[in-house]
Amino acid sequence: MTAPPTARAGAPRRVALMITCLADMFYPEVGERIVRLLRRLGVEVTLPAGQTCCGLPLFNSGYHDEAAAVARRTVAIFRDADAVVVPSGSCAWMVKHEYPGLLRGTPDVADAERLAERTWEFSQLLVRGLGRTEFESAVEGPLAYHDSCHLLRGLHEGESPRVLLRQLKGAQAVPLPGSDECCGFGGSFSVRLPEVSTAILDKKLANLEASGARCLVACDAGCLMQIRGGLLRRNSSLRALHLAEVLK
Amino acid sequence: MSEPIVGTPLRERATQALGDRFLHEALDIATTKFIALRREAFGDFPEGEALRDRARAIKEATLQRLDAHLETLVANIERLGGHVHFATTAEEARQIILDIARRTGARIAVKSKSMATEEIHLNDALEAIGVTPVETDLGEYIIQLAHERPSHIIAPAIHKTKGQVAELFSRELNRPGLAADPEVLTKIAREELREKFLQADLGITGVNFAVAETGTVVLVTNEGNGRMVTSLPRVHVAVMGVEKVIPSMTDLAVFLAILAKSATGQKLSVYTTLVQGPRRPGELEGPEEFHLVLLDNGRIAQIAGALRESLYCLRCGACLNVCPVYRQIGGHAYGYTYPGPIGILLTAMLNGPGSVKDLAHASSLCGACADACPVRIDIPKMLIELRRQVDEQHIAPWPERVVFKTFARLLAHPALYRLGARLGRTLQRPFVRDGRIRSLPYFFGQWTRTRDLPPVAARTFQERWRGLS
Amino acid sequence: MDFHKLASDGGAPAPRRPTARTTKLEFLARIRGEMAKTRGLFPASPTERPAQPRQRLDLLRRELSERWPQTLARFRSEFERVAGVFHRVPSAADVPAELERICRERAARRLIAWPAEDLGVAIAPALGDAGIAVESMPRAVPPDPERRRLRALIAEADLGVTGADLAVAETGTLVLVSAAGRPRTTSLVPPCHVAVFDRTALVESLEQVGLVLEAWHDGPAPAERGAVINFITGPSRTADIELTLTRGVHGPKEVHAIFVDGGLGLHG
Numbered sequence: 001m002t003a004p005p006t007a008r009a010g011a012p013r014r015v016a017l018m019i020t021c022l023a024d025m026f027y028p029e030v031g032e033r034i035v036r037l038l039r040r041l042g043v044e045v046t047l048p049a050g051q052t053c054c055g056l057p058l059f060n061s062g063y064h065d066e067a068a069a070v071a072r073r074t075v076a077i078f079r080d081a082d083a084v085v086v087p088s089g090s091c092a093w094m095v096k097h098e099y100p101g102l103l104r105g106t107p108d109v110a111d112a113e114r115l116a117e118r119t120w121e122f123s124q125l126l127v128r129g130l131g132r133t134e135f136e137s138a139v140e141g142p143l144a145y146h147d148s149c150h151l152l153r154g155l156h157e158g159e160s161p162r163v164l165l166r167q168l169k170g171a172q173a174v175p176l177p178g179s180d181e182c183c184g185f186g187g188s189f190s191v192r193l194p195e196v197s198t199a200i201l202d203k204k205l206a207n208l209e210a211s212g213a214r215c216l217v218a219c220d221a222g223c224l225m226q227i228r229g230g231l232l233r234r235n236s237s238l239r240a241l242h243l244a245e246v247l248k
Numbered sequence: 249m250s251e252p253i254v255g256t257p258l259r260e261r262a263t264q265a266l267g268d269r270f271l272h273e274a275l276d277i278a279t280t281k282f283i284a285l286r287r288e289a290f291g292d293f294p295e296g297e298a299l300r301d302r303a304r305a306i307k308e309a310t311l312q313r314l315d316a317h318l319e320t321l322v323a324n325i326e327r328l329g330g331h332v333h334f335a336t337t338a339e340e341a342r343q344i345i346l347d348i349a350r351r352t353g354a355r356i357a358v359k360s361k362s363m364a365t366e367e368i369h370l371n372d373a374l375e376a377i378g379v380t381p382v383e384t385d386l387g388e389y390i391i392q393l394a395h396e397r398p399s400h401i402i403a404p405a406i407h408k409t410k411g412q413v414a415e416l417f418s419r420e421l422n423r424p425g426l427a428a429d430p431e432v433l434t435k436i437a438r439e440e441l442r443e444k445f446l447q448a449d450l451g452i453t454g455v456n457f458a459v460a461e462t463g464t465v466v467l468v469t470n471e472g473n474g475r476m477v478t479s480l481p482r483v484h485v486a487v488m489g490v491e492k493v494i495p496s497m498t499d500l501a502v503f504l505a506i507l508a509k510s511a512t513g514q515k516l517s518v519y520t521t522l523v524q525g526p527r528r529p530g531e532l533e534g535p536e537e538f539h540l541v542l543l544d545n546g547r548i549a550q551i552a553g554a555l556r557e558s559l560y561c562l563r564c565g566a567c568l569n570v571c572p573v574y575r576q577i578g579g580h581a582y583g584y585t586y587p588g589p590i591g592i593l594l595t596a597m598l599n600g601p602g603s604v605k606d607l608a609h610a611s612s613l614c615g616a617c618a619d620a621c622p623v624r625i626d627i628p629k630m631l632i633e634l635r636r637q638v639d640e641q642h643i644a645p646w647p648e649r650v651v652f653k654t655f656a657r658l659l660a661h662p663a664l665y666r667l668g669a670r671l672g673r674t675l676q677r678p679f680v681r682d683g684r685i686r687s688l689p690y691f692f693g694q695w696t697r698t699r700d701l702p703p704v705a706a707r708t709f710q711e712r713w714r715g716l717s
Numbered sequence: 718m719d720f721h722k723l724a725s726d727g728g729a730p731a732p733r734r735p736t737a738r739t740t741k742l743e744f745l746a747r748i749r750g751e752m753a754k755t756r757g758l759f760p761a762s763p764t765e766r767p768a769q770p771r772q773r774l775d776l777l778r779r780e781l782s783e784r785w786p787q788t789l790a791r792f793r794s795e796f797e798r799v800a801g802v803f804h805r806v807p808s809a810a811d812v813p814a815e816l817e818r819i820c821r822e823r824a825a826r827r828l829i830a831w832p833a834e835d836l837g838v839a840i841a842p843a844l845g846d847a848g849i850a851v852e853s854m855p856r857a858v859p860p861d862p863e864r865r866r867l868r869a870l871i872a873e874a875d876l877g878v879t880g881a882d883l884a885v886a887e888t889g890t891l892v893l894v895s896a897a898g899r900p901r902t903t904s905l906v907p908p909c910h911v912a913v914f915d916r917t918a919l920v921e922s923l924e925q926v927g928l929v930l931e932a933w934h935d936g937p938a939p940a941e942r943g944a945v946i947n948f949i950t951g952p953s954r955t956a957d958i959e960l961t962l963t964r965g966v967h968g969p970k971e972v973h974a975i976f977v978d979g980g981l982g983l984h985g
Contacts, residue, residue: 019709060632153619180616475967531896
C-alpha cells in the first residue's frame, strides 16, 4: 500500500491535486508552481473542492475517531480521481498507509484502498509516474536535499527527489550530512517539547551549514516550516525551499 | 550531570539535559559512533536483512506458544539441577531473591549488567537486608559509586567524563589523585572488582536469551564479568523477563548473528556464555545452586495487548542511538528505568499508559527507531496508540483535548476551515513584519520563541484556484 | 533525589495475598489466559531445526575438511581483527616451543593449563625445563585445602592454556566447553589466554555453530561435560569511559590462538 502507484496505463494524463492544509494556508505558491509545472508536462490538473487536511495531526496525537472522520471526507472528495498528487511526504503517507486502517470495517474502506493505491507524492509522480527527470533549476545552487521522515521511511522514497536534483540543469547538488535525520518538526512535538525540537533543528542547520549548500530542498511542508523558521530567525543567508520551487 | 528531580515534568528535565554541555557532546559522539558502527556491520552483512526478518518471526512465533516454551524451559532447567521461580510483580521478584540471599547467608552479591534487576529496584532491597550489591560492568560500577542511574541501555556511564570518573574513584575507593586515564581507571576497577568476585557468595545476572529446548541461559558481555559472576560465587541467580525465552539453539544462532551488530557494530560481543544449570560433578568451578527468576511485571498483560510487539525487544539500544530526541536529552531525562524509544513503551508496560502521558510525546515520530530495530518493532505505531489511550482515558489535559476537538471540527467542515483561515489572517496582522511572524502570544509562543512562522497567506491556494484554472 | 520511586511496581497485578508466591501453574495459567485472547500479529514459526543433527554435523565436518585452508584463512583474518594474536606451528611437538616464546615475551613464569589429554599435547615437561611452571587442572574435584591452593594459584597465574572445541571463521570466535579438567577460569582469570587447536575445530559460520549446538545436545550429555559453553571473541574489552577502548577489564587482556597444522590427535 505504501508503494508508489505503478503507471499501469502509461503515465497519468490527469491528476487531482491534494493541496494539504499547510501548503494551502502558508505556501500556496508551492501549489501554484506544481500546477504550472504539471501543465507544462501535458498533465491536466484538477482541484476537488472543499479540501481541508489529511488528518495526520489528529492521528498522530491519538484522536483516531476524529482522524477517521477526516479520512472519510477526504476519500469522498477524491473518489473520482484516477491519480492524486500530494506535495507532502507526510500527507501522502497518511493517505497511503493509514487511511485503509482507519476506515476498516466501514463502507468506505474499498474507496480508501483505491485512493491509497492511486496517490503519488510529488517527486514520485514526476520520476516514477511521468518518467520526467530533467529540469532546469529556478535557483542558484549548491542545493542539498533533506529527507523528510515520512517520505523516506514511510514511503521508502529517497531516490526520486535525488534523481531530480542530480539532473538539474544550472545548479549543483551536494550531499547533506545527516540528511536522513529528523528536522525536529514532528507536528505537535514542535510545540510540546519546543526546546528539544529546536535542539534537533539546530543540528540540522549546522549540517546544512557544513554541506556548503546555499539552499536546502525538501518535499514536506512541515519540515520546511521548521527549517525555514529556524533559518529566518537566525537571519541566515541560506534558504529552504520546496522541491517544486526549485524545478523550472 | 545531576539526578533529575522527582515531580519535574518531562519538559523541564529535557531542558535541563539540553543545558548540560558535556552530556550533549558525549551523547553526540557516542550515538554517532554507534550509528556508524552498526551501519558498517550491516553493510558488510548481506544476510542481515533476512536474519532480521527471521529474528522477528522467531519472537512472534515464541509468543504464540509462550506457555509451551516456558514449560519446556522450566523442565530442562530443573533437569539440570536448577530451580525456577515465578514472579508476578517486581515486589515478588525482590522477595524471591532476598529469600535466596538470606538462605545462603550471602554478604556480597556481584552483579552482571541486568536491566531487569534495575527495573525491579533490586539493589536497594538487597542493601536493606545487609547484602552489598556490587555492579561489575564498568559503566554500571561507575554509576553505582556515583549513586546515579544508567543513562543508556548499553553504555550506562556515557554521561560522565574521564575526569569525573577519576575523581569519583579517587574519592569512593580511597585512592587519591588518580589520573583521568581510562587505562588506569579500568585497571583499578579490575583490581577492585576482582576482589569482590572472589569474596562474593551470590552472583546475579540478567538473561539475554533462554533456550527452552536445552535449558540454557545465555549471557552476552564484552568485559568478562558475566563469566566471573557465574563461575566464582556459590549461588547464581538469573533474572529474566518471560519474553526472553526462545525455542532452540538453532534460533539462538540467528539472534547472536544480529544482536552485537545492532548494539555496537561488533560481529559478536567478546563473551557469549551459555549456562546450563549449576556446576556438574567433576567441575572445579561453578555455582552449586542455580536459580532462574521468571518475571512478569506487566509483560504477560501485553501478550494480547497493544504493546505486544515490544516483547520482541532484545535490549540492544539501537533505537536509542538513532532517536533524535534521545540523542539530545540522554537517558536520565526520561525519568524511568528504560530510556529512549523502546523505553517509553516499556515504561507503559510496567506502569500503565498514565505513566507516559508526557513521554509518549517525547518523539517526533520520525521512525528511525523502527528502521534500526533488529526485530523491526514498529515503535512509532505503538507510541501513537499510547497517545490514543491517553486521550481515550481522559488523561490528557482538558485544554489540549478542547483544542484538538475544535481543530477536528474545523477539518470536517470546509466552511469552518475557510473561516479559520480568514480569522487567522485578521488576528495575525499585528504580528506580521517583513512577511514573517517573530512572536506570538500564549501557546503559539512555544514555536516563536526560537523560530519564525510564516503568516497565513493573503489568499490560500484554494482561494487562488479560480485564477489558475 | 529519588526519581526511581516514580516507577511503581509494575503493570497488571494479579490480586494476591501478601505472602503467597505465584506457583508455576498460576503463572502459566495467566499466560494461557492472555494467549487465548489473540492469534498473534502474523503467521510465524521458529527456525527449522535439523532433523538429525549429529548426522548432519558429520556431513558438515566432512565437507569442511575439504576446504579447511580457506576457513583457517578467514578465521585468522577475523581473529586478528578482534585483536587476537595468531600463531601457526607444523605439529603438536612444536607447541611447547611456541608457548615458551609467548611466555618469554611477557615474562610469564606461572601457567595454568588443561590436562595434556584435553590439549592434545603435553606442555609441562618442556616448559618446566625452561623454568616455566605449568599447573594442569585436575580432572576430579580435589578436597578443599587443595581447591583453595588451586584457587590462589589460578588468581596469580600469568597465562592460561586451553584447547578450543570450535574456531568460528565468520567472527574469529573460540568456543570452549567447560568440563572436568577444563575449568572456566583457565581462559578467564590470567591476563593472557592461549588456545591450541587444529583443523577439526574449524567451522565457517554462526549458522553452523547452531548446528553444532543442536548436535551437542542431541541425546544425553557426556558425563564429563560441564555446565558452561563459552564463546570467546578476542580479549576482554570495554569502552564505558568516554568511549575509549581499553582491554583486559575482567577477562584476559590478550588472546592467542596456536593452530597446529599436523593435528592434535583429539577426537574432533
